[in-house]
Amino acid sequence: MNNVTKTCVLNILRSNNFLQRSLSTVAPEIRIYEVGPRDGLQNESKFVPTDIKVELISKIVAAGIKNVESASFVSPKWVKQMSDSVDVMKNIQRVPGVNYPVLVPNLKGYETAKQCNVEEIAIFPAGSEGFSQKNLNCSVEEGLKRFKQVADEAVRDGLRVRGYISCVVGCPYDGPIHPKNIAKITEQLIAMGCYEVSLGDTIGVGTAGSVRRLLHEVLTVAKPEQLALHFHDTYGQGLSNLLAGLEFGIKTVDSSISGLGGCPYARGASGNLATEDLVYFLYGLGVNTDVDLVKIIEAGRYISNFLGKPTESKVNRVISDRFTNYRDIVKLASCNCS
Numbered sequence: 001m002n003n004v005t006k007t008c009v010l011n012i013l014r015s016n017n018f019l020q021r022s023l024s025t026v027a028p029e030i031r032i033y034e035v036g037p038r039d040g041l042q043n044e045s046k047f048v049p050t051d052i053k054v055e056l057i058s059k060i061v062a063a064g065i066k067n068v069e070s071a072s073f074v075s076p077k078w079v080k081q082m083s084d085s086v087d088v089m090k091n092i093q094r095v096p097g098v099n100y101p102v103l104v105p106n107l108k109g110y111e112t113a114k115q116c117n118v119e120e121i122a123i124f125p126a127g128s129e130g131f132s133q134k135n136l137n138c139s140v141e142e143g144l145k146r147f148k149q150v151a152d153e154a155v156r157d158g159l160r161v162r163g164y165i166s167c168v169v170g171c172p173y174d175g176p177i178h179p180k181n182i183a184k185i186t187e188q189l190i191a192m193g194c195y196e197v198s199l200g201d202t203i204g205v206g207t208a209g210s211v212r213r214l215l216h217e218v219l220t221v222a223k224p225e226q227l228a229l230h231f232h233d234t235y236g237q238g239l240s241n242l243l244a245g246l247e248f249g250i251k252t253v254d255s256s257i258s259g260l261g262g263c264p265y266a267r268g269a270s271g272n273l274a275t276e277d278l279v280y281f282l283y284g285l286g287v288n289t290d291v292d293l294v295k296i297i298e299a300g301r302y303i304s305n306f307l308g309k310p311t312e313s314k315v316n317r318v319i320s321d322r323f324t325n326y327r328d329i330v331k332l333a334s335c336n337c338s
């Protein structure tokens, strides 16, 4: 073995030890925050009728997911797919203990959200100037001012406020984004009263390396329990990015049924990390999840069939119908196929 090979092997062994040590500190429970009915559908050109959206939400909840972002009170001129959000919120059968948050861009959207008796809203400044202009028609600073007005009202009304930051690693218009910029916005969102800030890799360019660099910076202003990870899977890095994030003690993960998703104002953005792939991955880690993968797979097939396109979830694609009990899939994911 030459010296270069020896160094490589040593580095791999060291990183494996590090991985095992850090995985033992991974929380036994992970909170899954489903964004499919909003982030997943907003980019679909075929209009999804209200009853299909409502049925999708109900199937996801029936599978055991407790947080389902269900609608978006943005301008219908900007995102037509979300134009029936009031009807969606009025028609879902709310199950006690389940959180049905909605996206809100400004005070006008907030007033509509309030009329729908929501308990949690999400505000969503951009991490880059280019994306802010395209997505919100204003600068990052103006966006933050606007979102502070919304957060002030919501906190006063006793609602929970979640913050997203988009383009936390890279922007389709401005290129790479410095982690310090994201830490600064995170700090501002927490000061506005956000109980959690979801770090959005909107165009999915992140890697385990860039996610680590980002988290090193953001964790100087926030605790792990104040953060969530939101990865689009454009370059197939979603799960490895997630593993990098879990090593920092973050316990909330956003995902989208069937891997749907993308942003109409972010060129090149593809779907989010698929919920089916996430649940299978968590089974394999032995992380406690009360989610029934068989039912989640059914929900993914339901919406993919409606949209008339194949699922983006690898797990959904390969798990055959012979699995009728999610415990069999847990065994498979744990390599315990007796």
Ligand SMILES: CC(C)(COP(=O)([O-])OP(=O)([O-])OC[C@H]1O[C@@H](n2cnc3c(N)ncnc32)[C@H](O)[C@@H]1OP(=O)([O-])[O-])[C@@H](O)C(=O)NCCC(=O)NCCSC(=O)C[C@@](C)(O)CC(=O)[O-]
Binding pocket: 039, 042, 072, 073, 074, 075, 076, 077, 078, 079, 105, 106, 108, 109, 110, 124, 135, 136, 137, 164, 165, 166, 167, 199, 200, 201, 202, 203, 230, 263, 264, 265
């Ligand atoms: C922010 C605005 C509204 C500014 O849009 P604007 O055109 O600058 O708004 P305006 O204040 O000038 O108003 C223009 C018209 O829109 C109406 N309007 C204004 N607001 C609303 C509202 N809330 N609901 C209904 N109507 C509204 C308003 O009443 C007026 O109507 P008019 O007088 O012309 O008839 C617009 O840019 C917008 O809606 N943007 C949102 C776009 C969007 O939803 N993008 C996808 C979100 S996903 C994302 O950001 C990333 C994330 C969160 O998923 C994380 C990740 O993936 O990384």
